[in-house]
Amino acid sequence: MNASAINLQQTQVPAARLPLVEGIRHEEMRRRVCAPGEHLYRNGQPFRAVMVVETGSFKVCDLTEDGRERVTAFKLRGDCLGVESIDLARYACDAVALEPSSCWEISYAALLxxxxQTPGVQADLNAALAREIRNGASWMMALATLAADxxxxxxxxxxxxRCGSAGCVTAHFALRMSRMDxxxxxxxxxxxxxxxLAHLVERRYIRVCRRDVDVLDPGGLTQCASMSVS
Known part of the structure; x- marks a missing residue:
C-alpha cells in the first residue's frame, strides 16, 4: 500500500503471548468476562486500570456533540484498552464487547x-502506546485520502x-461488528x-455471507485499498 492507506504491519500483535500480562503478578490483575453489548468501562468512570484483550473483541466509542455514537477503534486479542486515558482522571471513552469476550484488567498502579522493575513490561507498555499513536495517525490519513471502496x-x-496475528491463518475471517459500527x-x-462491499464482491476480491468474509484476491484488494480520492 502507499502512504495514504493503513499500514497493516503496524497493527499486528504476536499471537504467542499477551503483552503486559506476563510481567504482572497474578494478584495484581483480574480476568473479566463480558457478554455482547456489555461495557468494560464507560466514559467518565474513574480511570484505575488498563486491560489486555484475551478473547473476543471490543469497540471503543465516544459521543459527538450532537449525541451520536462514534466508533474510534476495534480491539482484538493482544490489544490494550484504556491506554488512551492514562493521563486523565477518568476514562475518555466507552469500551463495549462485540461478542462473548474476556480481558485481563491490570491496575495502573501495579503496571507502573x-x-x-521489569524492562520487558516497560517495553510492552511503550509498544502499546506507540501502536495507539501509529494506528490513529494511519487511519486519520486513510479517512482523509481514500474513496469509500x-x-x-x-x-x-x-x-x-489482525485476525491472522491472533491465530487465524486462512483467508476466512468474521466481522464481529455491525455494518453501522x-x-x-x-x-x-x-x-x-x-x-x-457489493463492489468488492463484484470484482471478485472477496466473498461475503452475512458477517463472514473470504479474501479471494489479496493483491486486488490491496491495490483497491491504495486508491486515493481523485
Missing part, C-alpha cells in the same frame, strides 16, 4: 510498579491481518458500506 478494502485487509469508524453511511 512492574514497568519500573478503498476505505472498506483497507478496513477488511486490516481486520484480516463499520460505517461509524470509516466515516461513511451505512448504505455506502453495503454498496462498497
Amino acid at each position: 510498579r512492574a514497568a519500573a 478503498s476505505r472498506v478494502a483497507a478496513f477488511l485487509l486490516d481486520m484480516w491481518h 463499520m460505517a461509524s469508524f470509516l466515516g461513511l453511511k451505512h448504505e455506502t458500506i453495503s454498496r462498497s
Whole structure:
C-alpha cells in the first residue's frame, strides 16, 4: 500500500503471548468476562486500570456533540484498552464487547510498579502506546485520502491481518461488528458500506455471507485499498 492507506504491519500483535500480562503478578490483575453489548468501562468512570484483550473483541466509542455514537477503534486479542486515558482522571471513552469476550484488567498502579522493575513490561507498555499513536495517525490519513471502496478494502485487509496475528491463518475471517459500527469508524453511511462491499464482491476480491468474509484476491484488494480520492 502507499502512504495514504493503513499500514497493516503496524497493527499486528504476536499471537504467542499477551503483552503486559506476563510481567504482572497474578494478584495484581483480574480476568473479566463480558457478554455482547456489555461495557468494560464507560466514559467518565474513574480511570484505575488498563486491560489486555484475551478473547473476543471490543469497540471503543465516544459521543459527538450532537449525541451520536462514534466508533474510534476495534480491539482484538493482544490489544490494550484504556491506554488512551492514562493521563486523565477518568476514562475518555466507552469500551463495549462485540461478542462473548474476556480481558485481563491490570491496575495502573501495579503496571507502573512492574514497568519500573521489569524492562520487558516497560517495553510492552511503550509498544502499546506507540501502536495507539501509529494506528490513529494511519487511519486519520486513510479517512482523509481514500474513496469509500478503498476505505472498506483497507478496513477488511486490516481486520484480516489482525485476525491472522491472533491465530487465524486462512483467508476466512468474521466481522464481529455491525455494518453501522463499520460505517461509524470509516466515516461513511451505512448504505455506502453495503454498496462498497457489493463492489468488492463484484470484482471478485472477496466473498461475503452475512458477517463472514473470504479474501479471494489479496493483491486486488490491496491495490483497491491504495486508491486515493481523485
